[in-house]
Amino acid sequence: MPEYGAAGQGGTAAREVGGFLLRRREQIAQRWADETLFRTVFTVSREEAVEAGRTVVEALAQVAGADLSADPEAPGFLVVREQLSQIGSARTRTGLTPSQVSHDVDALRPPTVDLLVADLPDAAPEAVREATNVLTVLMGTLRLVVMETALSEGQALIDRQRLQLLEMTTPVIQLWDGIVAVPLIGTLDSARSQIVMETLLESVVEQRARFAILDITGVPTVDSLVAQHLMKTVAAARLMGAECVVSGIRPAIAQTIVHLGLDLGTVVTRATLADALGYALRKLGTDIVSEASHGAGER
Amino acid sequence: MTRDFPPPVTGHVPVLRLGDVLLVTLQGDLHDSTAEQLQQDIGEAITRNRAAGVVIDVSGVEIVDSFLGRVLAEIAAKARLLAAETVVAGMRPAVAITMVELGLFLPGLRTALSTEDAIRLVGGGDAHPAARPGGTRQGSP
Numbered sequence A: 001m002p003e004y005g006a007a008g009q010g011g012t013a014a015r016e017v018g019g020f021l022l023r024r025r026e027q028i029a030q031r032w033a034d035e036t037l038f039r040t041v042f043t044v045s046r047e048e049a050v051e052a053g054r055t056v057v058e059a060l061a062q063v064a065g066a067d068l069s070a071d072p073e074a075p076g077f078l079v080v081r082e083q084l085s086q087i088g089s090a091r092t093r094t095g096l097t098p099s100q101v102s103h104d105v106d107a108l109r110p111p112t113v114d115l116l117v118a119d120l121p122d123a124a125p126e127a128v129r130e131a132t133n134v135l136t137v138l139m140g141t142l143r144l145v146v147m148e149t150a151l152s153e154g155q156a157l158i159d160r161q162r163l164q165l166l167e168m169t170t171p172v173i174q175l176w177d178g179i180v181a182v183p184l185i186g187t188l189d190s191a192r193s194q195i196v197m198e199t200l201l202e203s204v205v206e207q208r209a210r211f212a213i214l215d216i217t218g219v220p221t222v223d224s225l226v227a228q229h230l231m232k233t234v235a236a237a238r239l240m241g242a243e244c245v246v247s248g249i250r251p252a253i254a255q256t257i258v259h260l261g262l263d264l265g266t267v268v269t270r271a272t273l274a275d276a277l278g279y280a281l282r283k284l285g286t287d288i289v290s291e292a293s294h295g296a297g298e299r
Numbered sequence B: 001m002t003r004d005f006p007p008p009v010t011g012h013v014p015v016l017r018l019g020d021v022l023l024v025t026l027q028g029d030l031h032d033s034t035a036e037q038l039q040q041d042i043g044e045a046i047t048r049n050r051a052a053g054v055v056i057d058v059s060g061v062e063i064v065d066s067f068l069g070r071v072l073a074e075i076a077a078k079a080r081l082l083a084a085e086t087v088v089a090g091m092r093p094a095v096a097i098t099m100v101e102l103g104l105f106l107p108g109l110r111t112a113l114s115t116e117d118a119i120r121l122v123g124g125g126d127a128h129p130a131a132r133p134g135g136t137r138q139g140s141p
Helices: A002-023 A025-033 A038-040 A045-064 A075-093 A097-104 A111-119 A125-168 A190-207 A225-239 A251-260 A273-283 A289-295 B033-050 B066-079 B095-100 B115-120
Strands: A171-175 A179-185 A210-216 A242-246 A268-270 B013-019 B020-029 B053-060 B085-089 B110-112
Touching: A002 A025, A002 A045, A002 A111, A002 A125, A025 A038, A025 A111, A038 A045, A038 A075, A038 A097, A038 A190, A038 B013, A045 A075, A045 A125, A075 A097, A075 A125, A111 A125, A125 A171, A125 A190, A179 A190, A179 A268, A179 A273, A190 A210, A190 A225, A190 B095, A210 A225, A210 A273, A225 A242, A225 A251, A225 B095, A242 A273, A251 A273, A268 A273, B020 B033, B020 B115, B033 B066, B053 B066, B053 B115, B066 B085, B110 B115
Parallel strands: A179 A210, A210 A242, A242 A268, B020 B053, B053 B085, B085 B110
Antiparallel strands: A171 A179, B013 B020
């Protein structure tokens, strides 16, 4: 029974806070507009900041009114989630750490508490403390929601960048008529190897390339899986009627391949991209001659 | 509506003669009986025409299974016994990847990017016997 009473009292305090937030939303929004968080996010005009602050305060009032102060999943927050994520991501983009953003959000609390205390001049100290408690919890939840949206924003950014990286790091270059090359840079994993294989084979068809050069100068390490992928790419290119040359195998990688006991016997390898190009050109019946021998020759 | 779809091709795959090269174009699914028939036809055509090469154009094949891989390997083996060379031409990237994933590397088979290249490869194209593959592109980047 006493618990029920306490809960009822809490409910009253929450409703009171909700009412206060709704009544004073204009004032609170004005105060918030001066805080770092709103000032730095809404740089265009103060009106914009006040408007955004008002929306957030209204949402908070609704959450408090529903007595869900401690629930970050409260329906009230859903309305302003977009706004909050905008705030959160704008702050994160400027290079602030999550804890700094959290601190910024927390800075909204003191002015609001001041206003609340001023709003209840004749209330019993007990009731005032109760109301401040509710407000503190509510602001804590707001902080949590902002952090959550900011973090999910960061995750989305990482996902987007990973995709971009996959696209960026596999350029297929046409070195000569009928010769394409892929300079591989960075660590290869299964997903990337797959994309390399696909883009290379696609370009073999597109450019009608009889030679495809896989240059792995920029690949720091090779494990058995990557080596297997290389072999598969070479085999698939051969099935399509193109010859695949692997170039730029570093001494350390060669050592690793030998230690792993992998047989690259069927793969044509050359020390550098230039050697591979020379090999392909010769096979195509084209040759590059230096100026000196050109002059000395009968041509 | 379903009646409008053509029934699966179970008849012959035509074997065309171009000079001393035989050209076979595979399209879509290859059925067991068709494959059997094709192997026989190629064998007969090689001996009848004294063909020096067989070009199998697979650019119309979009789905591949181990069966097709085996058929290709068998045709190649048979043609070699009859002193003809087999070239598979125009394999699509997706098909090539699938073949490799299936472990079908087709070791004894020659390949070419297109039918044209393949015919040149097996010694056809009597019009320019001196032309080397890629020779016409010489010197142009």
